[in-house]
Amino acid sequence: MSQGSQTINQEMPPLDPHPLSEYVAWAGSRNREPILGVLREKLPKDPERVLELASGSGMHINYFAPHFNHLHFQPSDRDIEVFDNIRKVTSEQGNDNIADPVHLDLTKPETWFNPGSAKSFAAIFCINIFQVAPISIADGMMQCAEHLLKDDGFLLIYGPFHFNGVFSTDSNRQFHETLSSAGVAEWGLKDVADLEKAATNHGMELKEKIEMPSNNFSLIFGKTRKL
Structure with missing residues (x-):
């Protein structure tokens, strides 16, 4: 199986x-x-x-x-x-x-579908990737979302994070230390501030931070509203 x-x-x-x-x-x-x-709360009701x-x-x-x-x-x-x-x-x-x-591949824009796929998705989600991936892919993720999301669409990123260098719980700090001790440079909890910086560079912004079980978070990003 x-x-x-x-x-x-x-x-x-x-x-x-x-x-x-x-x-x-x-x-x-x-x-x-x-x-x-x-x-269930966030996804659209229409096809x-x-x-x-x-x-x-x-x-x-x-x-x-x-x-x-x-x-x-x-x-x-x-x-x-x-x-x-x-x-x-x-x-x-x-x-x-x-x-x-x-x-x-978030490091290769040529893999983000063809030009006709712009604004073709109502939602994008990514689960448990940043604790073992380099923060540098956040730039590609936000650029990809800017290209593929509809104007009212959203990007959901789920996982454990810290905020401006501060861990929300001791267990998250311990998890970060466990990951860091593996000797792989990119392993470890990432800072939401770095995700927000990448978002700002590509017309995206953090709309909502939802606390989840086991000290994880669902981060909801959307396109920046133009005045």
């Missing part, structure tokens, strides 16, 4: 950021229901397209899609090696409102 449709062990596996790892599956099974609650960045195994998009039959979901990832798993999970679960995954 493909990863993303299997039963998840409740005991925390060893830390491993690979999208098909047991750790990522375990973490995803813990956060998907609270994120679904946010999406629209929704893009997931860094879809990984496809566990989240395949969990969310059946709850929004009127929406068309587009998975994407920079690593094409995960595409077969996304397709398998989609097929196993019979989700016919999920498109075939596409290659999208």
Whole structure:
């Protein structure tokens, strides 16, 4: 059975950021229901397209899609090696409102679809990427969102963060220290201030900060209103 449709062990596996790892599956099974609650409030009621960045195994998009039959979901990832798993999970679960995954690398604008795709998505979401990705991809993410989102669309970024150098909880500080101790330069919680800076550079702004279980946050970005 493909990863993303299997039963998840409740005991925390060893830390491993690979999208098909047991750790990522375990973490995803813990956060998907609270994120679904946010999406129920934020996603449009009319037929629209929704893009997931860094879809990984496809566990989240395949969990969310059946709850929004009127929406068309587009998975994407920079690593094409995960595409077969996304397709398998989609097929196993019979989700016919999920498109075939596409290659999208936030460091390569040429992969952000073609010029005709401008303003073609009502929403974009990205889950648990910044604790193991360099903050530099925030610039690409905001530029990508500026290009692909409709004027009233939103970008949801979910995960643990700190704010202006301050951790919201001791557990988040400990998680940051655990990640940092792995010896990988980009691992660690990122500062929301840096995301906001990248957003400002590309006509986006932080609209809402939603506190989530396990000391995580859903950050809702939208296009800056023009006066």
